[in-house]
Amino acid sequence: MKRTTLTQYLVEQQRKEQAVSAEVRLLIETVSRACKAIGHAVSKGALGGVLGSLESENVQGEVQKKLDVLSNEILLEANEWGGHLAAMASEEMETIHRIPNRYPKGEYLLLFDPLDGSSNIDVNVSIGTIFSVLHAPHHASGRDVDEDDFLQPGVRQVAAGYAVYGPQTMLVLTVGTGVMGFTLDREMGSWVLTDPNITIPEQTAEFAINMSNMRHWEAPVKRYIDDCLAGASGPLGKDYNMRWVASMVADVHRILTRGGIFMYPRDQRPSGKKGKLRLMYEANPMSFLIEQAGGAAHDGNQRILDVQPTTLHQRIGVILGSKEEVERVKRYHNEA
Ligand code: AHM
Numbered sequence: 001m002k003r004t005t006l007t008q009y010l011v012e013q014q015r016k017e018q019a020v021s022a023e024v025r026l027l028i029e030t031v032s033r034a035c036k037a038i039g040h041a042v043s044k045g046a047l048g049g050v051l052g053s054l055e056s057e058n059v060q061g062e063v064q065k066k067l068d069v070l071s072n073e074i075l076l077e078a079n080e081w082g083g084h085l086a087a088m089a090s091e092e093m094e095t096i097h098r099i100p101n102r103y104p105k106g107e108y109l110l111l112f113d114p115l116d117g118s119s120n121i122d123v124n125v126s127i128g129t130i131f132s133v134l135h136a137p138h139h140a141s142g143r144d145v146d147e148d149d150f151l152q153p154g155v156r157q158v159a160a161g162y163a164v165y166g167p168q169t170m171l172v173l174t175v176g177t178g179v180m181g182f183t184l185d186r187e188m189g190s191w192v193l194t195d196p197n198i199t200i201p202e203q204t205a206e207f208a209i210n211m212s213n214m215r216h217w218e219a220p221v222k223r224y225i226d227d228c229l230a231g232a233s234g235p236l237g238k239d240y241n242m243r244w245v246a247s248m249v250a251d252v253h254r255i256l257t258r259g260g261i262f263m264y265p266r267d268q269r270p271s272g273k274k275g276k277l278r279l280m281y282e283a284n285p286m287s288f289l290i291e292q293a294g295g296a297a298h299d300g301n302q303r304i305l306d307v308q309p310t311t312l313h314q315r316i317g318v319i320l321g322s323k324e325e326v327e328r329v330k331r332y333h334n335e336a
Pocket residue numbers: 062113115116117118119210246247248249264
């Protein structure tokens with residue numbers, strides 16, 4: 001059986017489609033290597049001494065887990081010296097990380113949530129790494145990039161993807177020419193293309209939302225979930241199933257695999273008014289993947305990829321997945 005590896009796929013994308021530059025190819029290879037190292041640490045669990053929390057909090061005021069910090073360090077170290085980046089930004093770091101002067105600088109910006117699904121680390125449930133690649137603005141050449149250079153809408157992403165550390169370790173990637181899934185072959189140490197051209201069915205009968213927040217939801221979200229719960233005799237005319245892993249990577253991976261709708265909407269709590277998930281590290285890369293797979297993603301008002309960020313760690317409501325369902329939720333927002 002002929003096996004296509006991530007390296008071969010990227011070389012082909014560079015040669016045939018001109019979808020990636022040599023620098024982006026190197027960048028993705030480097031990120032994927034870091035994900036292998038993170039996946040290895042994850043799989044050791046208690047044996048590797050990586051479970052549990054630290055004393056520290058991140059910029060979002062969340063207690064950091066050991067694996068949050070370790071994964072962040074692995075990604076920084078792996079990407080610093082290759083010459084393809086101008087700077088990096090992470091959910092776990094308050095400010096951007098410029099490439100130190102001892103290394104050459106490149107023209108790309110890398111953003112990541114090093115370990116997504118932190119609440120699932122210690123309970124042995126799938127977690128992951130999410131990343132997004134932007135081009136540093138041209139006016140940044142010749143000077144150090146600053147935080148403003150990262151504030152680009154998601155439509156400008158050059159590449160995005162995630163690694164999911166689950167029963168299998170997988171890397172799901174887009175460079176703007178569809179969505180490809182690679183499974184880690186642990187014996188060979190290589191990522192093998194197992195899920196080419198992933199597409200999401202337009203309809204679904206499966207939703208993912210944290211139902212415990214129901215009393216805080218805005219009316220359009222409540223209306224949609226009420227419709228789902230009404231089942232075959234309700235307005236949607238079918239019985240819905242619910243899944244909520246509470247790791248965005250795992251929930252999105254399920255949707256890319258068999259369809260569905262994922263919602264972490266903004267809500268009426270003081271802490272929920274802007275949403276929970278982060279635009280730059282979670283919503284944008286996932287929305288790019290979902291759209292490339294034929295799905296849709298919006299925040300209730302507008303397409304997520306069109307949102308002009310104003311701050312690096314900005315939060316946003318997220319509604320994504322099978323197109324017809326996501327559009328129905330949008331219509332409910334318009335009608336409210
Ligand atoms: P994290 O980046 O701190 O792990 O938080 C993001 C996670 C998402 O992966 C997931 O969709 C959501 O938070 C789960 O939230 P909740 O615990 O409210 O269900």
